[in-house]
Amino acid sequence: DVKVTQSSRYLVKRTGEKVFLECVQDMDHENMFWYRQDPGLGLRLIYFSYDVKMKEKGDIPEGYSVSREKKERFSLILESASTNQTSMYLCASSIPGRGTDTQYFGPGTRLTVL
Amino acid sequence: SQQGEEDPQALSIQEGENATMNCSYKTSINNLQWYRQNSGRGLVHLILIRSNEREKHSGRLRVTLDTSKKSSSLLITASRAADTASYFCATAPSRGYSSASKIIFGSGTRLSIRP
Numbered sequence: 001d002v003k004v005t006q007s008s009r010y011l012v013k014r015t016g017e018k019v020f021l022e023c024v025q026d027m028d029h030e031n032m033f034w035y036r037q038d039p040g041l042g043l044r045l046i047y048f049s050y051d052v053k054m055k056e057k058g059d060i061p062e063g064y065s066v067s068r069e070k071k072e073r074f075s076l077i078l079e080s081a082s083t084n085q086t087s088m089y090l091c092a093s094s095i096p097g098r099g100t101d102t103q104y105f106g107p108g109t110r111l112t113v114l
Numbered sequence: 115s116q117q118g119e120e121d122p123q124a125l126s127i128q129e130g131e132n133a134t135m136n137c138s139y140k141t142s143i144n145n146l147q148w149y150r151q152n153s154g155r156g157l158v159h160l161i162l163i164r165s166n167e168r169e170k171h172s173g174r175l176r177v178t179l180d181t182s183k184k185s186s187s188l189l190i191t192a193s194r195a196a197d198t199a200s201y202f203c204a205t206a207p208s209r210g211y212s213s214a215s216k217i218i219f220g221s222g223t224r225l226s227i228r229p
Contacts, residue, residue: 040221101217103204
């Protein structure tokens with residue numbers, strides 16, 4: 001079974017702090033994704049990566065950056081956390097080129113910025 | 115922007131009844147998937163239907179796809195309390211390879227099963 005883990009289930013930070021959210025997958029997937037989920041807005045793609053050190057902006061990249069130094073790990077960085085970044089953050093991975101695009105999700109990190 | 119839009123936004127039914135959720139989308143697609151999310155958890159893939167398929171079954175799940183109407187439906191038969199969750203459709207647009215791995219999620223249907 002594919003396993004995607006996220007470093008924290010719940011996180012509370014203060015405005016202006018630098019925040020790191022870590023995601024690790026154990027199935028050698030090339031693609032990894034970061035989403036945020038807010039009530040009524042569904043999942044919105046922040047960034048994704050299709051290979052080590054490769055990344056592309058999603059729909060809402062502002063205020064975020066990412067790092068993918070190793071294939072299994074994809075980090076989301078909030079350079080200076082703000083209250084409007086309070087949200088549920090979901091990481092996912094997938095295998096490209098199989099014509100299915102099925103994504104495997106981690107359990108999520110609920111981030112609160114005070 | 116949301117490619118898929120689910121309808122209804124919320125659905126409450128009695129245990130044992132069938133639950134039907136609909137999804138509409140805007141652009142041509144390679145496939146459409148349905149995911150389930152239990153409260154406060156990540157999404158779990160349920161079923162995928164390709165653009166050249168019209169209907170697919172998996173256990174108590176039945177998915178239909180009408181590409182001419184750009185719509186899909188998810189039917190859960192003989193619902194159980196454990197089916198209480200949010201259900202999302204997700205579409206893989208038929209664009210170039212650089213975007214081929216991205217899928218676009220709708221805003222979801224919250225399903226509640228009353229015992």
